[in-house]
Amino acid sequence: MRTSSIKKLNDAYGKKFGFAMPEKSVLSFDFGLSKEVIANISESKNEPKWMRDFRQASLQVFSGMKMPNWGPSLAEIDFASIRYFIKDTDVEKRTWDEVPSEIKETFDRLGVPQAEREFLAGVKAQYNSEVAYSSLQKELDEQGVIFCSMEEALQKHGDLFKEYFAQLVPAADNKFAALNSAAWSGGSFVYIPKNTHVKRPLQSYFRINAARMGQFERTLIIADEGSSAHYVEGCTAPVYSEYSLHAAVVEVFVKKDARFRYTTIQNWSGNIYNLVTKRAKVFQNGVMEWVDGNLGAKTTMKYPSCYLVESGAYGEMLSIAYAKNQQIQDTGAKMLHLAPDTSSKIVAKSVSIAGGASNYRGLVYVSKAAKNSKSKVECDALILDDQSSTSTYPDMKIAGDNAVVEHEASVSEIEEDKLFYLMSRGLDKTEAITLLVAGFIEPIVKELPLEYAVELNRLIELEMEGSVG
Amino acid sequence: MLKIKNLQVSLNKKNILHKIDLSVKNSQTHVLMGQNGAGKSTLAQSIMGNPNYSVKGELSFEGQNLLELDPQQRAALGIFLSFQQILEIPGVKIYDYLKLLYKKSHGKRLTPLKFKEFLKERMMLLDFKEEFLQRSLNHGFSGGEKKKMEILQMLVIEPKLVILDEIDSGLDIDAIKAVAKAVNFLKNEKNASILIITHYSRILQFLNIDQVHLLSKGEIVKSGGANLVEQIESKGFSSL
Amino acid sequence: MQVVLLEQQTDYILEPVEDTFYLVLLNKSKKQGKIKVDLTFKKSAVNCQLLFIGRLSSDSNWQLESNMRHLASKTSCLTDVYLSQTDQSKVDYFGQIYIGQQAPNTKSFLKEQSLVLGQATYNRSRPILEIFNNKVKASHSASSSRLSEIDLFYLMSRGFNRQEAEKILEEAFFNKILAAVKLPVAKKLIKDYLA
Secondary structure (H helix, E strand, O other), X not given: OHHHXXXXXXXXXXXXXXXXXXXXXXXXOOEOOOHHHHHXXXXXXXXXXXXXXXXXXXXXXXXXXXXXXOOOOOOOOOHHHOEOOOOHHHOOOOOHHHOOHHHHHHHHHHOOOHHHHHHHXXXXXXXXXXXXXXXXXXXXXXXXXXXXXXXXXXHHOHHHHHHHOOOOOOHHHOHHHHHHHHHOOXXXXXXXXXXXXXXXXXXXXXXXXXXXXXXXXXXXXXXXXXXXXXXXXXXXXXXXXXXXXXXXXXXXXXXXXXXXXXXXXXXXXXXXXXXXXXXXXXXXXXXXXXXXXXXXXXXXXXXXXXXXXXXXXXXXXXXXXXXXXXXXXXXXXXXXXXXXXXXXXXXXXXXXOOXXXXXXXXEEEEOOOOOOOEEEEEEEEEEOOOOOXXXXXXXEEEOOOOOEEEEEEEEEOOOHHHHHHHHOOOOOHHHHHHHHHHHHHHHHHOOOOHHHXXXXXXXXXXXXXXXXX | OEEEEEEEEEEXXXXXXXXXXXXXXXXXXXXXXXXXXXXXXXXXXXXXXXOOEEEEEEEEEOOEEHHHOOHHHHHXXXXXXXXXXXXXXXXXXXXXXXXXXXXXXXXXXXXXHHHHHHHHHHHHHHOOOHHHHHOEEOOOOOHHHHXXXXXXXXXXXXXXXXXXXXXXXXXXHHHHHHHHHHHHHHHHHXXXXXXXXXXXXXXXXXXXXXXXXXXXXXXEEEEEOOHHHHHHHHHOOOOO | OEEEEOOOOOXXXXXXXXXXXXXXXXXXOOOEEEEEEEEEEOOOOOEEEEEEEEEEXXXXXXXXXXXXXXXXXXXXEEEEEEEEEOOOOEEEEEEEEEEOOOOOOEEEEEEEEEEEOOOOOEEEEEEEXXXXXXXXXXXEEEEEEEOOHHHHHHHHHOOOOHHHHHHHHHHHHHHHHHHHOOOHHHHHHHHHHHO
16 A cells, blocks of 8 residues: 555656656654654654653644645655664765766756766765765854754754744644654754844855755754845756655744845756645744745645744745646735734745646735734736646734735636747747746746746746657 | 638638738749738738638648648748737746757757847847847847847848738838848848738838739739839729 | 616515616615515626615715626626715625636626715725636725825815815715726716715
8 A cells, every 4th residue: 555655646746757756665663653763763863852842742743733625635645664864874876877867967968067967866875975065064153053964953052043943833823834843854943143244145065955854854044133145045057856755844033124025936856745834933024035946846835934923024925836647736925914014925936837737826915913004915827728727825813903905816827829939930830839838937036036036947847848749 | 932822811710801812933932911900910821720720722932831830840941020919928038948959950060159249230220239138038128129139030030031010010210220231131141932911012112012902801902013002102002 | 788676675686688777776765674685696797787876975884795607608897886985874885796616707706985074984895706717807895985185185275164075075086987888888887876
């Protein structure tokens, strides 16, 4: 029963990139969740007592919680078949020759450097990026910025860590947050001191490590008063992972007058359930921007939120969802206006093609306390064939005085006259559609760091070649 | 080169063109005039293969039956139509788009440096500033800028047959001169044939015209030399 | 196009077979109300409009729902919800557009606008699109806004007091939809309601 379900999950990926999971199980122990497994994680990380207790308590919460009763089906997830902790030394050794030519070609087209390719294809367990890393690290050290793994932060900056950890996303928030709280491993810890401006995007210099961070990564970010920074995670190249579930938690604290942008590009392989809880708490006149691109995974459920808790706070979400081959991209945003003069903006664009389903699910809440607040939501969906679908589920609850809330959503196909115009200039149908799709998502793509934008456009081109008839 | 015989065109089951005969030879310039609603744009769109029109009769280019070809294949043969209604395509960056057009029409790529030079020369003809290359295709353009952007695309593609559908309407005299200069450049350098659709004579004084046709109610009612333009100018469309 | 006034029931389940304009005028004297309109398009090439109009008084509480299900090709529907709300009124609106795979060349649009005249009100709005076809045009928009202070100031500078100015702007709000209604019968019903 278990193997057949795992195999089924891998089929989509096998079809697309020619990868298949090895039939022999390399994961021969530590399946399923138990107090012992969780204790082993704590032990291997040499954690303080409070974290050990937190994990065990979260495990209790997880066992007692029901699966979400809304949104895409998660029935295929079998918690007992998941291995909750894998050390780098356990990563299976594959050789480059075993990587199928299709995926090598994808890397070629995307211009991914060889060292990164080996890592992405699961040939190498670690990507050596120390050179770039150390030059950035030096800069950060001089500014007093802390940027390290969560494990390191827990050991070296225990008090700061404890003050913020799980304060925004408690274990009981949802079943997958509880799971993450019990089994988390990997992820980044970032602290930006007061009035410090970090110029270079954090992470872009060793983005590959982020792509491989694991299934229950946990990120905690504190942007102290008056500071600013940009954090980038993920990568556009397809990332093969043998885990079938990715349940991350991200917490961001944006203090008074601080400004923080969090950019994610996700292109997990087609066997993955990507269920992520991302939340930011924004204080007086703070600015939080989420930029989120979802291209891969079997099912994505992700609704980054901003809790606008003090006056003048601003939250923004820019997202692209690209759903193909029976993928479900169920994404959106939540903006909670809890203080006067707060404002928010959501711009969500989606493309559904070849049987893909993209859904926007969002909440705008303006509390009684949030006088003079403003929110604007724009959802644009492009649907390319009659096998695909798109849905929009916004919810607006408005209690505050003098609130202005706007929501707009539209669904469109590729316009025939634009297609004719471009084809009359000599472009073939696929090229014309690719150009129009790229034009459609451009307003979001231009917000991405340059190398991501270039890769994303190349990737869309590549995807279109196979999908448009 | 372009041969049209007994062409009938309808849109949503309504006949627009009844019986059109027209041939354009190598490096000739023809003018098609007529009142609004005479069917001028319908003819242009039909030659280019707009799928909304149903077309019967004979339509060929260099001996190839165009009716069997989709718009892209017609473009590949070297036909170019400058649209009367020019679409805005937000998000499509002009530089990337023109680079793609060049690759498609010339079957090769230029180095970025050479391509920039190539564009610069052509943009100068049209008095376009280089900043335009970073903008979205026709997005937020004025009427005149859109028309010039059509001509710039023409200069990048370097087609054999150019159909200009009311390229001159809404242009000031400087812009008209620039467009004429671009058309003459293509004609002289590349031996292109031109079919100009217009209801004004203004642009015609800057071009060497071989033949003029007058279209009325879906038929060509009169053809002649350049002097026909003067007759139309002085007497109006209806008297002819 | 025929005009049908929906006024007695709270629950309408309809399958239009000819072009129809459905009009719902929310009872001004009611403190509490609930109206649900389901339109299922099973016959091809049927075009409909559904218009909710309401001037909601203080403390009134309304639940409104519209469900457009397009199951046949070439159908179209225009749903409009125009509400003005005074102090402490509450509206919960749920509006869905569903376009099935079997319904190509469908157009369906939904627009909800509420104008808040008083101080505190509570609104909830859930406009939903579910589209399973690419040959469609569909959109929804919802906005909740207040009278613009600049407009009020302009009118008050011309000698109107605040209430009068508010009334003029409320009329202007409804005039927008009135201008869009072409059918004389419907136009008259709306005018009488607003008077």
